[in-house]
Amino acid sequence: MFAKKTLPTIIAFVCGVTVVIAYFFNIPFIQARAQDILKWQSVIAVFALGLGAVNIIRIHVNNVQRSQNRNLYSLALLLTFAITILVGVFAGQNSDAYKFIFDYINVPTGSAIFSLLAFYIGTAAYRAFRAKNAEAAILLLTGCIVMLGRVPLGAKILPVSVPLTNWIMSVLNVGGQRGVMIAGAIGFIAVSLRIIVGLERRSYGGE
Amino acid sequence: MDIFEKLQNLDKRVFYILMALAIAIPTINPIGLPIDITKPVKDTFDFVQSLPDGSQVLIGFDYEPGDEIDLSPIAEAIFHQLASKSIKIVALASYPAGPTFAEECLEVLEEYGYKYGEDYVNLGHYAGGEPTLAAFANDPLSIFARDWRGNDVSSLAIMKQVSSMKDFSMAMTLNDGPTGGTGTHEWVRQAVMAHGTPLIMGVTGVMAASNQTYVQSGQCKGILAGLRAAAEYEKLTGKKGTGTVGMDAQSIAHILIVAFVVLGNIGMFVVRRPRVQPASISASKPGSNSPSKPGSDPSSKPVTPGGEGK
Numbered sequence: 405m406f407a408k409k410t411l412p413t414i415i416a417f418v419c420g421v422t423v424v425i426a427y428f429f430n431i432p433f434i435q436a437r438a439q440d441i442l443k444w445q446s447v448i449a450v451f452a453l454g455l456g457a458v459n460i461i462r463i464h465v466n467n468v469q470r471s472q473n474r475n476l477y478s479l480a481l482l483l484t485f486a487i488t489i490l491v492g493v494f495a496g497q498n499s500d501a502y503k504f505i506f507d508y509i510n511v512p513t514g515s516a517i518f519s520l521l522a523f524y525i526g527t528a529a530y531r532a533f534r535a536k537n538a539e540a541a542i543l544l545l546t547g548c549i550v551m552l553g554r555v556p557l558g559a560k561i562l563p564v565s566v567p568l569t570n571w572i573m574s575v576l577n578v579g580g581q582r583g584v585m586i587a588g589a590i591g592f593i594a595v596s597l598r599i600i601v602g603l604e605r606r607s608y609g610g611e
Numbered sequence: 612m613d614i615f616e617k618l619q620n621l622d623k624r625v626f627y628i629l630m631a632l633a634i635a636i637p638t639i640n641p642i643g644l645p646i647d648i649t650k651p652v653k654d655t656f657d658f659v660q661s662l663p664d665g666s667q668v669l670i671g672f673d674y675e676p677g678d679e680i681d682l683s684p685i686a687e688a689i690f691h692q693l694a695s696k697s698i699k700i701v702a703l704a705s706y707p708a709g710p711t712f713a714e715e716c717l718e719v720l721e722e723y724g725y726k727y728g729e730d731y732v733n734l735g736h737y738a739g740g741e742p743t744l745a746a747f748a749n750d751p752l753s754i755f756a757r758d759w760r761g762n763d764v765s766s767l768a769i770m771k772q773v774s775s776m777k778d779f780s781m782a783m784t785l786n787d788g789p790t791g792g793t794g795t796h797e798w799v800r801q802a803v804m805a806h807g808t809p810l811i812m813g814v815t816g817v818m819a820a821s822n823q824t825y826v827q828s829g830q831c832k833g834i835l836a837g838l839r840a841a842a843e844y845e846k847l848t849g850k851k852g853t854g855t856v857g858m859d860a861q862s863i864a865h866i867l868i869v870a871f872v873v874l875g876n877i878g879m880f881v882v883r884r885p886r887v888q889p890a891s892i893s894a895s896k897p898g899s900n901s902p903s904k905p906g907s908d909p910s911s912k913p914v915t916p917g918g919e920g921k
Contacts (some may be wrong), residue, residue, distance in 0.1 A: 435749075439746060442745050443746050445743065446746060446754060449742075449743065497759070503711070515679060525625070525868075526625045530621070534875060535879075535880075556862055556865065557862035560644075573823055574823060578823050581824050
């Protein structure tokens with residue numbers, strides 16, 4: 405009970421209050437303790453990375469075992485995972501082998517997945533941007549103006565799209581974004597306070 | 612099915628092929644479309660130009676391989692300008708892939724005679740996001756004992772001039788979002804609000820909207836959004852790179868999407884328009900006993916994108 409509930413609450417309270425005070429007030433003793441806590445956090449985060457790696461291996465080994473070696477995606481992940489770690493650890497992250505993996509496998513696959521958006525968003529825009537009512541027409545018009553105003557060729561075809569895009573981005577967009585950000589920040593403060601005073605225990609496994 | 616109905620439901624494979632061609636052809640064979648300089652990019656360029664010669668700047672490589680095409684060209688373009696002012700560069704990364712991108716982008720400094728450890732350094736990756744950035748901002752050496760190349764950070768000449776975030780004349784984050792790394796909001800809190808260090812951002816095109824607020828509030832001194840900003844910056848520095856080449860492809864891809872959207876809407880409006888027969892016109896005249904009811908003509912049935920009536 406103490407280790408599961410009380411101790412995490414005490415740690416969260418002490419760390420949270422110390423770091424918050426250090427952010428707002430220049431008290432040398434508190435500043436030094438807050439810096440210690442932040443350094444500890446970075447060490448814990450490294451362990452979290454390792455924990456994540458172990459979890460990925462565990463899940464995909466289970467997948468392979470259950471499918472009797474027929475789950476090619478999990479096999480591919482485990483194989484590439486092992487090769488990348490071995491090359492990184494033994495040959496070094498600045499070695500030619502590691503750079504080869506990064507430049508010719510990691511970056512192209514990541515870019516390829518991201519580039520699929522051009523196809524899917526394009527077809528989604530074609531099918532969804534229909535002026536069926538006033539709201540849809542406004543959305544359609546705004547989307548097309550911004551798309552044209554953001555590229556040189558679009559600006560040549562429809563010169564007015566550039567000032568209109570700037571206006572949409574700096575007035576309409578910023579107004580909405582500010583509302584979202586302020587609301588999000590207030591929610592963030594509320595959740596942080598609940599964690600610090602021990603009312604919110606789901607973040608460390610409680611109810 | 613007439614041509615207007617077809618316009619509403621074009622085979623997506625047609626779009627895929629056209630999109631692939633629209634991107635591939637200008638990339639392989641650049642057209643060289645003229646690029647105008649926009650105000651946000653000019654403001655950012657002017658701000659960087661106003662930095663003291665020989666000062667130090669901090670650059671965060673906070674992105675993953677998927678966003679490399681948007682953000683690495685921005686990094687390279689701005690490095691040309693920083694190098695022309697002999698400004699020293701300290702790079703760090705909140706994503707594991709970041710240090711490798713930093714290493715590749717920092718190569719442009721070699722043509723200016725920059726020496727590793729004296730004029731620039733790649734500190735590598737840090738785990739933990741915002742709290743670790745906060746610790747770095749207070750005491751950089753407490754987070755990085757060794758750099759990406761394995762050197763003792765405290766022995767590097769460039770790091771002897773840095774004891775906190777305040778020692779940087781500018782911080783910049785090349786950012787694709789906070790998931791797994793340090794986001795732009797976190798940089799604003801830790802660089803600008805906590806230490807008063809001026810911040811500029813290089814972000815993906817889709818992130819421009821959510822970060823515009825910081826530019827208007829003055830918390831961010833400049834924002835470079837996506838490949839377009841990289842192309843403009845390359846024009847300002849006079850060093851053409853992948854940003855300029857990519858703009859041709861992006862221009863044509865945008866025009867293609869807009870063209871498809873317009874065609875789809877033309878198809879929808881023509882098909883939805885009630886097709887009134889001459890007989891029904893006379894029947895619907897004032898005084899007629901049998902006015903035609905709206906929608907009684909099958910051809911006037913509204914058609915949604917999926918081909919279903921609504």
